[in-house]
Amino acid sequence: MDEEKQQDNLDIVWNKDTMQKEKEQRFREHIRDKEQERNEQYNKYVNEVTPKPDSVGDCIKAFITGGCICVYGQVLMELLKKFNVAEKNIPLWTTILLILTSVLLTGLNIYPRITTWGGAGSLVPITGFANSVAAPAIEYKKEGQVFGVGAKIFTIAGPVILYGILCSWICGLIYWVLHTFGLIQI
Amino acid sequence: MVFIRAFLVGGIICLLTQILMDKTKLMPGRIMVLLVCTGVVLGALGIYGPFVKFAQAGATVPLLGFGNLLWKGVYEAVLENGFIGLFQGGFKASAVGISAALIFGYIASLIFEPKMKKK
Numbered sequence: 001m002d003e004e005k006q007q008d009n010l011d012i013v014w015n016k017d018t019m020q021k022e023k024e025q026r027f028r029e030h031i032r033d034k035e036q037e038r039n040e041q042y043n044k045y046v047n048e049v050t051p052k053p054d055s056v057g058d059c060i061k062a063f064i065t066g067g068c069i070c071v072y073g074q075v076l077m078e079l080l081k082k083f084n085v086a087e088k089n090i091p092l093w094t095t096i097l098l099i100l101t102s103v104l105l106t107g108l109n110i111y112p113r114i115t116t117w118g119g120a121g122s123l124v125p126i127t128g129f130a131n132s133v134a135a136p137a138i139e140y141k142k143e144g145q146v147f148g149v150g151a152k153i154f155t156i157a158g159p160v161i162l163y164g165i166l167c168s169w170i171c172g173l174i175y176w177v178l179h180t181f182g183l184i185q186i
Numbered sequence: 187m188v189f190i191r192a193f194l195v196g197g198i199i200c201l202l203t204q205i206l207m208d209k210t211k212l213m214p215g216r217i218m219v220l221l222v223c224t225g226v227v228l229g230a231l232g233i234y235g236p237f238v239k240f241a242q243a244g245a246t247v248p249l250l251g252f253g254n255l256l257w258k259g260v261y262e263a264v265l266e267n268g269f270i271g272l273f274q275g276g277f278k279a280s281a282v283g284i285s286a287a288l289i290f291g292y293i294a295s296l297i298f299e300p301k302m303k304k305k
Contacts, residue, residue, distance in 0.1 A: 059205060063197040070192045073243035074243035094247075095282055096282060098247065103287075103290040123203070124248045125247045125248050126249060129252070138294055149292065160215075167256075171226055171257060173272060
């Protein structure tokens with residue numbers, strides 16, 4: 001009799017235990033489901049809010065902008081030919097005039113607008129390089145001549161010059177080695 | 187005719203770069219470094235030279251052309267002076283572009299005031 005009661009009690013305790021555990025488990029699952037639901041909603045929201053880049057439109061704009069800048073360069077070249085500039089100096093003059101134009105437009109705050117519209121089209125030509133030199137120089141003039149203008153003028157020009165020179169040095173070295181061992185003619 | 191070729195070639199280079207930017211989200215500085223280095227390699231492989239003849243400003247105005255110019259400088263200096271030319275040519279060829287950008291940039295910093303970015 002006593003033993004049976006004890007067994008019953010144990011059963012009840014055991015049942016209580018499992019019920020408690022099941023409850024906890026269900027609770028945890030519920031929380032997990034809620035979290036998952038929330039994350040999904042959040043991701044959906046983020047996707048909705050993030051402005052989608054209009055890839056095709058951007059590419060067309062870049063094409064037009066870049067093309068126009070190159071045509072401007074070509075016009076300068078033809079004009080210089082008319083002014084009887086020595087043939088070998090024409091590319092140099094063109095570069096100088098393109099850079100001058102770009103720096104002026106940067107100073108007048110027009111170039112940033114071209115960049116906003118044209119994307120890569122304003123970045124890829126040499127005018128984009130000139131813009132990346134002039135813009136920080138103007139922007140940081142308040143921080144002084146040496147650590148303001150002097151240092152910041154190289155923010156983008158520095159890496160470009162470093163890796164350009166390094167890359168051409170490596171290619172030159174390969175060429176020099178091949179040339180010296182007679183593997184390449186001329 | 188030259189103008190059309192310059193427009194098309196320059197435009198296509200910019201378009202390809204725009205696709206690269208959209209796909210990789212690279213910052214402008216890295217794009218410029220990438221372009222110049224690509225130009226150097228294309229120049230060294232002898233691809234860019236004929237390209238410049240075909241498209242003229244369409245090929246020389248983009249930064250690829252700047253890289254090609256660097257390679258041409260190194261190449262000519264090596265032919266002329268041998269090993270030491272490796273250390274001369276790059277800067278010699280790019281001198282005008284870099285000097286112009288730095289000098290005009292500096293003068294601009296004297297003349298113009300920084301402007302607040304308009305939204």
